[in-house]
Amino acid sequence: xxxxxxxxxxxxxxRSGNLSPMQQVRAAGGRAPDPHVTGGWLSMQEYADGEEVDxxxxxxxxxxxxxxxxxxEAGFSxxxxxxxxxxRPLEDFASDETAQSQLFWTDKRIVDGDNPLKMGSNNSGKxxxxxxxxxxxxxxxxxxxxxxxxxxxxxxxxxxISWQEMWRYYTKAEDALKISGPIRYxxxxxxxxxxxxxxxxxxxxxxxxKGAEALGIDWTETPLATVSAPRGKSPPCVYRGFCRxxxxxxxxxxxxxxxxxxxxxxxxxVRDLAMVGRIEVNKDGRATGLHYHRAGQWRxxxxxxxxxxxxxxxxxxxxxxxxTDRHPDGLxxxxxxxxxxxxxxxxxxVFGVMDDEVRWNKGPxxxxxxxxxxxxxxxxxxxxxxxxxxGPLPVEWSSVLTGSKGLWGDALLGELDKYNxxxxxxxxxxxxxxxxxxxxxxxxxDQYGLRVARIxxxxxxxxxxxxxxxxxxxxxxxxxxxxxxxxRQKNDTNHLAGTIRMGADRRTSVVNxxxxxxxxxxLFVCDGSVFPTTGGVNPSLTIQALALRTADRIKExxxxxxx
Amino acid sequence: xxxxxxxxxxxxxxxxxxxxxxxxxxxxxxxxxEVVDRRLAVERGPRTLSADAFRCLxxxxxxxxxxxxxxxxxxxxxxxxxGLTLGLGPGYRNAELPEAPEAWAKALAALDATxxxxxxxxxxxxxDAQQKSLLQRMQKGELSGPEWTxxxxxxxxxxxxxxxxxxxxxxxxxxWSRIGFGGPASPRGYVRMGFGMRDSWEAAEAHxxxxxxxxxxxxxxx
Numbered sequence: 127x128x129x130x131x132x133x134x135x136x137x138x139x140x141r142s143g144n145l146s147p148m149q150q151v152r153a154a155g156g157r158a159p160d161p162h163v164t165g166g167w168l169s170m171q172e173y174a175d176g177e178e179v180d181x182x183x184x185x186x187x188x189x190x191x192x193x194x195x196x197x198x199e200a201g202f203s204x205x206x207x208x209x210x211x212x213x214r215p216l217e218d219f220a221s222d223e224t225a226q227s228q229l230f231w232t233d234k235r236i237v238d239g240d241n242p243l244k245m246g247s248n249n250s251g252k253x254x255x256x257x258x259x260x261x262x263x264x265x266x267x268x269x270x271x272x273x274x275x276x277x278x279x280x281x282x283x284x285x286x287i288s289w290q291e292m293w294r295y296y297t298k299a300e301d302a303l304k305i306s307g308p309i310r311y312x313x314x315x316x317x318x319x320x321x322x323x324x325x326x327x328x329x330x331x332x333x334x335x336k337g338a339e340a341l342g343i344d345w346t347e348t349p350l351a352t353v354s355a356p357r358g359k360s361p362p363c364v365y366r367g368f369c370r371x372x373x374x375x376x377x378x379x380x381x382x383x384x385x386x387x388x389x390x391x392x393x394x395x396v397r398d399l400a401m402v403g404r405i406e407v408n409k410d411g412r413a414t415g416l417h418y419h420r421a422g423q424w425r426x427x428x429x430x431x432x433x434x435x436x437x438x439x440x441x442x443x444x445x446x447x448x449x450t451d452r453h454p455d456g457l458x459x460x461x462x463x464x465x466x467x468x469x470x471x472x473x474x475x476v477f478g479v480m481d482d483e484v485r486w487n488k489g490p491x492x493x494x495x496x497x498x499x500x501x502x503x504x505x506x507x508x509x510x511x512x513x514x515x516x517g518p519l520p521v522e523w524s525s526v527l528t529g530s531k532g533l534w535g536d537a538l539l540g541e542l543d544k545y546n547x548x549x550x551x552x553x554x555x556x557x558x559x560x561x562x563x564x565x566x567x568x569x570x571x572d573q574y575g576l577r578v579a580r581i582x583x584x585x586x587x588x589x590x591x592x593x594x595x596x597x598x599x600x601x602x603x604x605x606x607x608x609x610x611x612x613x614r615q616k617n618d619t620n621h622l623a624g625t626i627r628m629g630a631d632r633r634t635s636v637v638n639x640x641x642x643x644x645x646x647x648x649l650f651v652c653d654g655s656v657f658p659t660t661g662g663v664n665p666s667l668t669i670q671a672l673a674l675r676t677a678d679r680i681k682e683x684x685x686x687x688x689x
Numbered sequence: 690x691x692x693x694x695x696x697x698x699x700x701x702x703x704x705x706x707x708x709x710x711x712x713x714x715x716x717x718x719x720x721x722x723e724v725v726d727r728r729l730a731v732e733r734g735p736r737t738l739s740a741d742a743f744r745c746l747x748x749x750x751x752x753x754x755x756x757x758x759x760x761x762x763x764x765x766x767x768x769x770x771x772g773l774t775l776g777l778g779p780g781y782r783n784a785e786l787p788e789a790p791e792a793w794a795k796a797l798a799a800l801d802a803t804x805x806x807x808x809x810x811x812x813x814x815x816x817d818a819q820q821k822s823l824l825q826r827m828q829k830g831e832l833s834g835p836e837w838t839x840x841x842x843x844x845x846x847x848x849x850x851x852x853x854x855x856x857x858x859x860x861x862x863x864x865w866s867r868i869g870f871g872g873p874a875s876p877r878g879y880v881r882m883g884f885g886m887r888d889s890w891e892a893a894e895a896h897x898x899x900x901x902x903x904x905x906x907x908x909x910x911x
Contacts, residue, residue: 221873246780364878
């Protein structure tokens with residue numbers, strides 16, 4: 127492209143940048159936004175609705191974004207749909223918690239059960255790149271035993287994939303995202319060095335280290351998907367601390383700035399603001415494509431294969447909403463387990479103040495970690511948990527104070543005034559898979575006319591025992607670090623998993639080890655919803671590793687003519 | 690656009706600190722200036738709630754987040770009403786509550802009805818102690834009567850009263866200045882990360898006897 131054309135393209139980019147990406151599709155007319163260049167575009171191949179593409183992928187986050195890149199690079203024709211907007215972080219992202227709620231899935235959903243889940247900012251993204259656009263970038267491996275919980279630990283269900291194989295794909299995922307992490311990781315089998323050096327510790331992380339050393343347990347720098355040195359057009363992280371509401375410098379290695387541009391360069395089409403409402407299945411029991419809503423109308427994309435990657439609420443909702451006379455309980459549901467075994471992770475915390483100024487908002491929110499209680503099995507409950515240092519911004523922090531302590535009036539303001547001295551330790555804990563925790567369809571409909579999800583959740587005794595253990599231990603650690611005025615946040619949960627579990631037996635699972643439906647051979651599900659157990663670590667890297675494996679399996683099946 | 694007239698808080702932990710002085714600095718990108726400007730220019734009157742409900746809401750807000758009238762006053766009721774108008778929400782609804790606009794309208798009407806029954810006046814006309822007492826009972830779920838049937842008071846208090854009002858306050862630059870939060874940080878982030886370390890573009894805390902020094906430093910924060 128000559129200089130004049132570049133200027134012209136940039137001007138057009140800036141003009142269209144004035145239209146809200148929430149209302150106006152951006153990936154169209156043979157191009158899609160280049161997230162790394164202000165006003166820049168990537169040229170993008172497009173496919174007609176009537177053209178039968180090799181893969182139609184629903185969702186572009188940790189699962190779908192990864193697959194779109196891998197499959198397009200393998201030469202398949204790919205169209206990836208996302209219900210959310212196509213953001214340009216350099217231009218669209220304010221440094222502001224409230225404005226950036228534009229990243230969250232805030233469409234109508236109903237929660238109930240004994241312990242109703244908080245949705246939205248906690249666990250659901252609505253953007254090209256999915257939740258990776260707003261996640262805290264914590265990139266961890268599940269411990270080996272977590273892939274065989276039933277056999278090795280006596281609870282839940284085994285994954286149909288060995289830990290050795292998953293760990294090989296973790297290495298690939300860590301390299302694809304250039305994870306910044308410690309030289310020596312203290313827990314579990316040997317792993318290769320992280321591609322990039324670890325990040326500096328802030329005072330909030332130093333508190334975790336101080337407490338850990340006082341108690342004689344290991345700690346380390348948290349492996350993070352934000353670069354500690356330049357990578358292509360991503361500058362090193364400048365410790366803004368707004369990670370959970372979107373990275374405006376592109377240091378964060380979200381799917382939006384990594385896998386999505388790769389996918390487009392390899393010939394995939396990405397359709398933003400495209401809500402998939404139903405998968406069509408023919409009388410032979412094969413998927414033929416999907417119905418999606420974009421630019422004010424319902425359309426139908428033909429596809430040889432469909433991959434669902436909408437995460438643990440939207441993926442089962444789509445399968446349930448795709449019910450037909452032949453599939454009255456929803457697609458791929460001969461086991462009756464679609465929507466069942468929803469899991470979240472316990473995310474309780476202890477917070478307190480230190481005499482020194484901390485200013486915990488500086489840097490990524492979780493710079494230091496201990497996996498001590500993920501690997502140490504001397505506990506009287508199943509499963510494991512990790513805990514990490516914290517740095518919530520004011521809106522989130524005030525919600526902790528109101529939610530945990532019920533504070534208002536002068537009492538609330540007096541506590542908020544301690545913001546710059548505040549520290550915290552927060553767990554990510556493995557909750558048990560329970561059949562009663564589930565996603566079903568409510569009678570109410572959303573703005574597309576689709577029935578909304580009802581999300582039912584109750585903790586079991588094991589969940590409660592783990593939470594108590596974690597709160598007691600974290601309090602002990604904080605006290606050992608000199609933290610005062612400690613209180614407990616007893617009611618928080620975060621990541622999601624389950625609802626379309628994978629397994630080795632079609633009677634007790636929905637998809638097989640290749641993330642392929644037992645019932646509909648050209649339908650795959652590849653996101654956190656296939657997890658049979660959720661493990662004691664943040665799930666994103668596992669989803670990405672699984673997507674890399676699924677891509678390899680699809681390529682292999684294709685070679686063998688078994689797709 | 691010129692910087693706004695600073696309205697520094699001269700008392701408290703961070704005397705003289707006004708986060709809005711950083712508006713033209715490397716800490717604020719264009720998009721941030723745009724959204725914070727729009728927030729500061731919020732329409733003060735109600736667009737979704739009725740005038741009566743809005744008056745009640747203003748009184749509730751004054752109890753939840755006590756503020757001085759003055760240039761730094763954050764019009765919290767206006768933000769709550771704006772959220773209802775724009776359909777902003779957290780992305781889920783407890784099955785026992787109606788949608789937010791209906792829930793707020795019903796709860797504020799119920800609060801006024803309870804106040805009328807017990808004190809023969811609307812909530813906004815009650816004295817400070819009466820208002821506090823009613824809100825405390827609402828928080829504990831001790832209010833009852835037919836007006837509360839569709840909006841369980843305890844659940845509404847935790848899911849909306851505390852959540853919506855306090856979130857609006859914590860999103861306001863006046864709150865950032867008060868608590869010494871650095872505010873927006875894009876593209877400039879932070880460099881000095883350890884205990885007791887402060888970048889020159891962060892608020893300086895007033896240690897006892899050192900208030901004047903902190904105030905001097907805070908007036909230089911850009």
